[in-house]
Amino acid sequence: MSLNLAFEKQVAIAAVRRACVLTASVFNNLVKNETLTKEDASPVTVGDFSAQAVINTILNRAFPDDPIVGEEDAADLRAESGAALRKRIVELANATLTAKLEVEEKEEWGLGPNYSQTTEQLLDIIDRGNYGGGRTGRMWTLDPIDGTKGFLRGEQYAVCLSLIVDAQVELGVIGCPNLPSDPSNPSGPRGNIFVAVRGQGAYQLPLHDPLSSPGTRLAIPAFTPENLNLLESVEKAHAKLSFNDRVAELLGVTRPPTRMDSQAKYAALSRGDGGVYLRMPTGVGYREKIWDHAPGSLIVEEAGGVVTDSRGERLDFGLGRTLGENFGVVAAGKQTHAKVLEAVKKALAEEKGQ
Numbered sequence: 001m002s003l004n005l006a007f008e009k010q011v012a013i014a015a016v017r018r019a020c021v022l023t024a025s026v027f028n029n030l031v032k033n034e035t036l037t038k039e040d041a042s043p044v045t046v047g048d049f050s051a052q053a054v055i056n057t058i059l060n061r062a063f064p065d066d067p068i069v070g071e072e073d074a075a076d077l078r079a080e081s082g083a084a085l086r087k088r089i090v091e092l093a094n095a096t097l098t099a100k101l102e103v104e105e106k107e108e109w110g111l112g113p114n115y116s117q118t119t120e121q122l123l124d125i126i127d128r129g130n131y132g133g134g135r136t137g138r139m140w141t142l143d144p145i146d147g148t149k150g151f152l153r154g155e156q157y158a159v160c161l162s163l164i165v166d167a168q169v170e171l172g173v174i175g176c177p178n179l180p181s182d183p184s185n186p187s188g189p190r191g192n193i194f195v196a197v198r199g200q201g202a203y204q205l206p207l208h209d210p211l212s213s214p215g216t217r218l219a220i221p222a223f224t225p226e227n228l229n230l231l232e233s234v235e236k237a238h239a240k241l242s243f244n245d246r247v248a249e250l251l252g253v254t255r256p257p258t259r260m261d262s263q264a265k266y267a268a269l270s271r272g273d274g275g276v277y278l279r280m281p282t283g284v285g286y287r288e289k290i291w292d293h294a295p296g297s298l299i300v301e302e303a304g305g306v307v308t309d310s311r312g313e314r315l316d317f318g319l320g321r322t323l324g325e326n327f328g329v330v331a332a333g334k335q336t337h338a339k340v341l342e343a344v345k346k347a348l349a350e351e352k353g354q
């Protein structure tokens with residue numbers, strides 16, 4: 001049964017939209033113009049903290065009882081050495097929170113000209129993201145900038161928010177400020193929000209139009225080996241890309257992989273812009289974080305896809321802040337997924353035999 005999450009969805013979209021405006025301005029002011037000196041913090045740090053402050057403020061007002069599993073915490077900001085960074089983050093978060101209300105927003109969410117926060121309030125609100133996760137109850141996951149490396153390169157990154165209830169992702173919202181609206185027109189308009197509520201489908205909305213809801217419904221198309229391609233990380237340290245090459249070979253894929261940072265990969269898959277998202281561990285014992293997969297996996301499922309690990313088991317969002325032991329992620333449309341899983345198992349067996 002689908003939960004009625006209309007209010008949660010409205011709040012989550014508004015929060016992600018505000019954070020995307022903030023991160024885009026951080027990029028334009030701090031990254032492109034290189035206004036930060038070497039002694040300053042990295043612009044991505046400025047963006048991460050202030051975007052988490054903005055989203056947590058809104059969630060905290062709208063859903064005061066809900067815990068949040070957020071990537072960042074304010075410990076470094078509280079330190080004496082964090083003074084300059086702290087000042088910048090407070091300015092940016094307040095500028096974003098006090099901007100005029102959009103039609104779909106409410107003052108009760110701590111938004112608008114009357115809601116400037118103190119430094120202490122903002123640090124505390126960033127630390128509202130310190131929840132440890134778990135098997136029962138409601139919790140939000142937040143990755144304020146996913147794909148930090150892509151953000152710095154001016155490529156793909158995503159603001160990622162989800163609501164998990166009893167270890168099941170029920171709502172996912174991903175803001176992709178740099179993703180083209182139409183994949184067949186890569187130099188056309190960009191900036192999109194992807195949203196899914198379990199049982200209610202996945203949709204793409206233009207980022208800059210607050211009245212665009214519900215947007216365009218997404219459905220993963222069927223693929224043949226000729227038009228199939230893999231979506232994978234840009235960063236070699238994040239996934240075993242040589243393994244992907246072998247899987248592609250076993251599947252008879254001839255198109256080159258599409259490399260993209262962040263959960264924009266799940267968004268691209270959900271609209272058929274790439275047929276498989278494969279992320280196998282590099283073998284260093286890294287545990288995947290729930291905020292890196294929760295919203296993306298629901299959006300793919302609601303676009304008709306399947307998301308499992310390399311054993312074919314569903315990702316378990318009830319283990320805490322991580323997904324536990326890393327068996328990788330295999331996401332694809334229904335028909336494609338079964339074939340990919342078979343190829344993944346074969347490639348794993350080959351590795352073992354070596």
Ligand SMILES: Nc1ncnc2c1ncn2[C@@H]1O[C@H](COP(=O)(O)O)[C@@H](OP(=O)(O)O)[C@H]1O
Pocket residue numbers: 071143145146147148149233234235237238239260261262263282284286288289292
């Ligand atoms: N060794 C590793 N293996 C897999 N993922 C890793 C990793 N080290 C960092 N990551 C995660 O990879 C995410 C980016 O994924 P992608 O490669 O798909 O763009 C990072 O998110 P952040 O950028 O939010 O820190 C980080 O959480």
Ligand SMILES: [Mg+2]
Pocket residue numbers: 143145146147291292
């Ligand atoms: Mg991330």
Ligand SMILES: [Mg+2]
Pocket residue numbers: 048071143144145146147148
């Ligand atoms: Mg991040």
Ligand SMILES: [Mg+2]
Pocket residue numbers: 071148
């Ligand atoms: Mg990070």
